[in-house]
Amino acid sequence: MTAHADVIDLAQRLIRCPSRAGVDDYEPVLGVLEDWLAGRGLPYRRLHGDKDAAVGLLIEVAGGRPGPWWALDACVDTAPYGDEAAWSFAPDSGEVVEGWLRGRGAADSKLAAAMFCGIAAELQGRADALHGGLAVLLDVDEHTGGFGGARAYLADPEAVRPAGVLIGYPGLDEVVVGGRGLWRATIAVHAASGHSGSRSTTSGAVSRAARLVRLLEEAELPGADGEFPLPPRLTVTSCHGGQGFSVVPDLCELGVDIRTTPGFDARAAEGLVREAVGELDVRLPSPRPTTVTRVAAWPPYRLTEDQQPAAALLEAARSQGLTVRPKTAGPSNIGNLLAGEGIPATAGFGVRYEGLHGVDERACLADLPAVHAVYRRTVLGLLGSS
Known part of the structure; x- marks a missing residue:
């Protein structure tokens, strides 16, 4: 043979x-x-x-x-x-x-x-x-x-x-x-729970998470540079929260994937996410702050x-x-x-x-x-x- x-x-x-x-x-x-x-x-x-x-x-x-x-x-x-x-x-x-x-x-x-x-x-x-x-x-x-x-x-x-x-x-x-490298994290967005029909109910966790998605996707990322031919990229890859119709959800979890470059590394990626999270918690306050948990990071x-x-x-x-x-x-x-x-x-x-x-x-x-x-x-x- x-x-x-x-x-x-x-x-x-x-x-x-x-x-x-x-x-x-x-x-x-x-x-x-x-x-x-x-x-x-x-x-x-x-x-x-x-x-x-x-x-x-x-x-x-x-x-x-x-x-x-x-x-x-x-x-x-x-x-x-x-x-x-x-x-x-x-x-x-x-x-x-x-x-x-x-x-x-x-x-x-x-x-x-x-x-x-x-x-x-x-x-x-x-x-x-x-x-x-x-x-x-x-x-x-x-x-x-x-x-x-x-x-x-x-x-x-x-x-x-x-x-x-x-x-x-x-x-x-x-x-x-x-x-490109990567930086991945899960983000836990919190809110006060309540009945969806109540007059006193405020924005639930899903609504707050939707606002955070918008902040993340509108964040400005640098372009490609002469040393590395591809730009960084941010993608919200998952969104899980709520159950049924009568309860305002108190938790919604997002998955975020950021492809990194030498000019926009894991530290920059985490900084961008935490800045967006901070802005969310100022604009739409919640009983608990939004938390970011890193899942993986490769250079x-x-x-x-x-x-x-x-x-x-x-x-x-x-x-x-x-x-x-x-x-x-x-x-x-x-x-x-x-x-x-x-x-x-x-x-x-x-x-x-x-x-x-x-x-x-x-x-x-x-x-x-x-x-x-x-x-x-x-x-x-x-x-x-x-």
Whole structure:
């Protein structure tokens, strides 16, 4: 079996093991990977998160010469299927039809996981010539948003901290070298409760929350600057309050998501929200002040084209005749988590795809030889071998 055929076969078997985040048991998909790795003599071990649950597999290929370690990362958990009746094929198909690999996870990111396993297997046979080492992280806690595999990897005292990470999200025309950060919070808006028909009733919590939404959405945000190509963005993502019709609600909770930039960071985001909250409590007083609880904060990041591992990946892609451009993504990704740890990362270069997180997800296998060659060349270059 050729190397590409072996990668495709493994990807098919992974797709046929449903591993939807928060829905499926991950043991079957982990078992497929472990059988494949053991059959090729690759060193691997499980990573565990809270309550000792498995959150990923870590493959480690140690080089015979001193040098930094680098990591490849791909998730093997997936988004949910959504409306299965809308799919034109089974979400766990794994079939190859007209050059496209079908099924949930084909694009994000079981094909990349299989490809990275193949690269690790090849490097295992020439490890003595490598400087440093290669780690391959196969995460089964990515689509939850918890990134448990990455967190466990970074916290593992036995793992060598990587000098950089290449994340195998798909897309042939771009190498993602950065992303906006985020600051998220829940806001509890209070009011006096009462009967909705009472003459003495004042504005309820939902009405006060609506005023706060208006204040937040009218707040002025800076534009993009020369150092970072995207502006910050504020979105009110949830609103929960009240029950029935006869009671004026005394609590309404909002969810706020702010995408941050180097010029408008987490501190600025929190300051904007607290300023709006203060203005609300002055304009529409309440028995209890509005409270803000931060949920998450990640820094923005952006690698320059000459910074590793972006430089090696871009050069390798161009050496294959591919026209690629560095991209700073609007959504956050694992690269933001790594940036917070001081680890540079690329977060996207792979095959063309359709239906990612939607119906009829599939990945273009015609792109696999070139993408495989790009990552192989990148890793060998970083490890000081050719």
